Amino acid sequence: MGSPVPGAEGTPLAAASSTSPGLRPPTRRSTELFMLAFAAVLVTCALILVEANQERELSMQIVWLGLAYLGLLTVVHLAVRKWAPYADPVIMPCVALLNGLGLVMIHRIDLAMADVKYADGSTWSIAAPKQVLWTAIALVLFCTALKVLSDHRTLARYGYTFGLLGLFALVLPGVLPSFIAPEINGAKIWLSFGAFSIQPGEFAKILLMVFFAAFLVSKRDLFTIAGRRVLGLDLPRARDLGPLVAAWAVGVSIMVLQKDLGSSLLFFGIVLVLLYVATERAAWVVLGVVMFCVGAFAAWKLFGHVQIRVQNWLDPFADPYDRGHQILESLFGLGTGGLFGAGLGGGRPDEIPEANTDFITAVIGEELGFVGLSAVLLIYTVFALRGLRSALAVRDTFGKLLGGGLAFAVAFQIFIVVGGVTKLIPMTGITAPFLSYGGSSLLANYILAALLLRISNAARAPKTTPKPRPQQPAIADQFTVMVERPK
Amino acid sequence: MNTPLRRVGLAMMAMFLLLLGNATYVQVIKGDDYRKDPLNDRVILEQYSRERGQIIASDGTPLAAVQKTDDRLEYLRTYSNGPVFAPVTGYFSWIYGAGGMERAEDDLLNGSDDRLFTRRVSDLITGRDPKGGSLQLTIDAKLQQAAFDQLQSQDVTGTVVAIRPQTGEILAMASTPSYDPNVLASHDAEAQEEAWKAFDADPGKPTLNRAVHENYPPGSTFKLVVAAAALAEGKTKDSQVDGRPVITLPGTNTPLPNFNDTNCGNGVTATLEEALAKSCNTAFAVLANELGADKLRDQAAKFGIGEQDLTIPLSVVPSTLGPISDTPSLYQTGIGQKDVRVTPLANAMVAATIANGGVRMQPHLVGKILAPDLQTISETKPDEVDEAMDADQAAVLRDMMIASENNTSGGGKLRNVTIASKTGTAEHGEDVGSTNPHAWYVAFAPAEKPEIAIAVIVENGGQQGLSATGGRVAAPIGRAVIGAYLGGR
Numbered sequence: 001m002g003s004p005v006p007g008a009e010g011t012p013l014a015a016a017s018s019t020s021p022g023l024r025p026p027t028r029r030s031t032e033l034f035m036l037a038f039a040a041v042l043v044t045c046a047l048i049l050v051e052a053n054q055e056r057e058l059s060m061q062i063v064w065l066g067l068a069y070l071g072l073l074t075v076v077h078l079a080v081r082k083w084a085p086y087a088d089p090v091i092m093p094c095v096a097l098l099n100g101l102g103l104v105m106i107h108r109i110d111l112a113m114a115d116v117k118y119a120d121g122s123t124w125s126i127a128a129p130k131q132v133l134w135t136a137i138a139l140v141l142f143c144t145a146l147k148v149l150s151d152h153r154t155l156a157r158y159g160y161t162f163g164l165l166g167l168f169a170l171v172l173p174g175v176l177p178s179f180i181a182p183e184i185n186g187a188k189i190w191l192s193f194g195a196f197s198i199q200p201g202e203f204a205k206i207l208l209m210v211f212f213a214a215f216l217v218s219k220r221d222l223f224t225i226a227g228r229r230v231l232g233l234d235l236p237r238a239r240d241l242g243p244l245v246a247a248w249a250v251g252v253s254i255m256v257l258q259k260d261l262g263s264s265l266l267f268f269g270i271v272l273v274l275l276y277v278a279t280e281r282a283a284w285v286v287l288g289v290v291m292f293c294v295g296a297f298a299a300w301k302l303f304g305h306v307q308i309r310v311q312n313w314l315d316p317f318a319d320p321y322d323r324g325h326q327i328l329e330s331l332f333g334l335g336t337g338g339l340f341g342a343g344l345g346g347g348r349p350d351e352i353p354e355a356n357t358d359f360i361t362a363v364i365g366e367e368l369g370f371v372g373l374s375a376v377l378l379i380y381t382v383f384a385l386r387g388l389r390s391a392l393a394v395r396d397t398f399g400k401l402l403g404g405g406l407a408f409a410v411a412f413q414i415f416i417v418v419g420g421v422t423k424l425i426p427m428t429g430i431t432a433p434f435l436s437y438g439g440s441s442l443l444a445n446y447i448l449a450a451l452l453l454r455i456s457n458a459a460r461a462p463k464t465t466p467k468p469r470p471q472q473p474a475i476a477d478q479f480t481v482m483v484e485r486p487k
Numbered sequence: 488m489n490t491p492l493r494r495v496g497l498a499m500m501a502m503f504l505l506l507l508g509n510a511t512y513v514q515v516i517k518g519d520d521y522r523k524d525p526l527n528d529r530v531i532l533e534q535y536s537r538e539r540g541q542i543i544a545s546d547g548t549p550l551a552a553v554q555k556t557d558d559r560l561e562y563l564r565t566y567s568n569g570p571v572f573a574p575v576t577g578y579f580s581w582i583y584g585a586g587g588m589e590r591a592e593d594d595l596l597n598g599s600d601d602r603l604f605t606r607r608v609s610d611l612i613t614g615r616d617p618k619g620g621s622l623q624l625t626i627d628a629k630l631q632q633a634a635f636d637q638l639q640s641q642d643v644t645g646t647v648v649a650i651r652p653q654t655g656e657i658l659a660m661a662s663t664p665s666y667d668p669n670v671l672a673s674h675d676a677e678a679q680e681e682a683w684k685a686f687d688a689d690p691g692k693p694t695l696n697r698a699v700h701e702n703y704p705p706g707s708t709f710k711l712v713v714a715a716a717a718l719a720e721g722k723t724k725d726s727q728v729d730g731r732p733v734i735t736l737p738g739t740n741t742p743l744p745n746f747n748d749t750n751c752g753n754g755v756t757a758t759l760e761e762a763l764a765k766s767c768n769t770a771f772a773v774l775a776n777e778l779g780a781d782k783l784r785d786q787a788a789k790f791g792i793g794e795q796d797l798t799i800p801l802s803v804v805p806s807t808l809g810p811i812s813d814t815p816s817l818y819q820t821g822i823g824q825k826d827v828r829v830t831p832l833a834n835a836m837v838a839a840t841i842a843n844g845g846v847r848m849q850p851h852l853v854g855k856i857l858a859p860d861l862q863t864i865s866e867t868k869p870d871e872v873d874e875a876m877d878a879d880q881a882a883v884l885r886d887m888m889i890a891s892e893n894n895t896s897g898g899g900k901l902r903n904v905t906i907a908s909k910t911g912t913a914e915h916g917e918d919v920g921s922t923n924p925h926a927w928y929v930a931f932a933p934a935e936k937p938e939i940a941i942a943v944i945v946e947n948g949g950q951q952g953l954s955a956t957g958g959r960v961a962a963p964i965g966r967a968v969i970g971a972y973l974g975g976r
Contacts, residue, residue: 117557273495276491276495277488277491277492277495278488280488280490280491317526320526328526331513331517331521332521332522332524332526332527332529333529334510334513334514334518334521335513335514335517335518335519335520335521335522335524335527336518336521336522336527336529336530337514337518338514338515338518338519338522339514339515339518347529348529348532348533351528351529351532365510365514369514370510370511370514370515370518373510373514374507374510377503377506377507377510378503380503381499381500381503384499385496385499385500388492388495388496388499391492392489392492392493397488400488400489400492401488404492404495407499408495408498408499411499411502411503412499412502414502414503414506415502415503415505415506418506418510419505419506419509422506422509422510422513423509423513424505424506424509
């Protein structure tokens, strides 16, 4: 924090001094550290509750785990303090709380599944230690990203490279043979290397966002040229529809090749928002929504798995033991949790399928109730709004576009997953950022957080003042010299 | 670019509001429906995931325990010697709920009872106990077995209730035909369903605890109540009462005869003692009329007949004297017919109260409440409910009951023990003449220093049909049970 002027808070003097070039604006890093510590305490309390409710021994080990988490957060804090000192102070505490709560829930689900034996004789594989490892790797990646990327505008230079890479990563699992890209739960989005598997789509999401932001900023003027005017809307020229059609095609292909409805919806939504923000023209949104509806309707007509999802959404009780089972168990869990929940460790996450990935918010809703689920949603809201605020404040258009896109991506992803879990929209398999189990998702989202911090740092950092030129007296102050008229 | 960004922000807020609204709908408005949905097995799993407490007999014999299983329900409820103790333990089914003690003390057994609270640190945080508390009953396992064996060997539908007069502890509560609660606790849904349907369809009603969930006309055993009321009104055992072999109910042509139309005393009057010993109907019908309905009702209430909402902690159906709308009804009430209905437990309490010098104790089944670690949390203290009779009058009535016992036929008399008793042969049904009567026997022993009071009822005359009497059918069972208890030491 900057050095406060005693008794001058809020006075014109203080306001003036904060804008004067000599004084630096407060970094709020200590506030961030305090909030990170608070997040660590909350996470530790959550762990204690889980252990107590699961009748496990309450040992000092929990405190050590909590301190270890606080240690990791301190490292993050130091990295931010060093490499992005003016970054938004609220974003990382949100991430820390979500990530920590995710770890506790994943551990809690491990406990619930420990006794489960599957029909083929296999047992539940413990996920929490792996997720802890992923968290550590993600934090390293986060710090590295902050250090390496000292200015987000650098990314714009590699827009096309990122675009190609992203497209490649996105389509890869869909086209590779199934021994390396197995179909899991009907979706073909993983690359599997023995015990280790990644979801390239999670990274592709960010790579493509960078590409689109860079592309739209450089070609921005093209998209604002009006074409024909229909029903009061200025439609773009047909040839400018390229990017939108491309995004639509990619979205549809994800749906067809990988059967991943959630990702395709998320991807299409993000592109639409980027286009809208870049061009400031609602026509793109209308056009995009129409295209989405056409695509969705066609998909519903053509593909059985889409029809099943819609059917489960409309009436999960139609087939309660098989197809409707997932969403019903989710609803039962949420309903049983009620207003205040069954208590951490008091619910039945073993009843909910895919409890530690797609349905982790249902487990939270069951154990922490509506109150807890709302709290988690509000943390996401704060995260997304702080990201958006950074985008508003940053001065370069690329930063605005990328920051807005990243913030929207998180909010939209949460809308899709929680909306699916609570039967607001059809369920589509997608992870909850920072909460869900999965290394790829965690790594990608920490990179996303690093980018947002970088952008917010640029937004809040004082302008580097140009070197003062040598002082020259004003002309008016110059001596007037009578010059003798040449003869 | 900031204007569209702000609009995107609004869109984000709208999305979160939609999510919150929908979560409110799912969790708060529809929450109860989802929680109670039959397809949602969380509630039942929750019950089974905790180690349910034991039910043990007074000497520590386990009656109900749990066994760890590999299936989803985790713990299997097991009953040792199920049919013998089923009327007391009840059953614990994940499909049909619980019955008996399993139901009455469910909170304690499943660990959610407040009495178990704060015994562990984590209880403070979580508000529940990982294991249920245990129940130590007042039931004497050997006596219960003896009572069940007696009923079973006679192949009758009936019940035996035994009470310790000084404390109200219920020592035995057997009911036949019985059932095995183990099949209802089965984790195999089909086996459970099949058993439940079979029990339900069985005309013998095996799951009915006849001691407390059924009431019967008490017949002549009710004369104890009438005699107690008479003694309270200043009569003695030598007071003269009506001794005619048959009378006509006032205002009707309906005759009310003694058993086999026998004389009582000299055929005109008899002593109260003889009237009770010979169970003269005419004497007590007239006596009831002399006393009046109110005094009769008062005396009955002092014995606990008419008490509503009695729990031991099994709920007990109320016993009643009926409306007693006219004089003929009052006559019939005096001999325990018409609309008089008592549970076997209530009748046993009449005997126990007389045995205890007229002091009625609260009947109860729970001796101690134990923590999951079997430490005693609380012990049931004997609770005096009412003084039904003066001690002197109770002693008089006791002597009259000894005379009654001596006058009662039937087998199994005990040589070394003086029993004070009263039999009853209660008519019931639409057509009294062709419906087999219920056979009653209420008694306590040893008469000079009572240790046990019992009530036995055999429905519909047992194997003896129309010729059944309390003395012939119920008394041998009662005497054998008393003998098993007093000889058992």
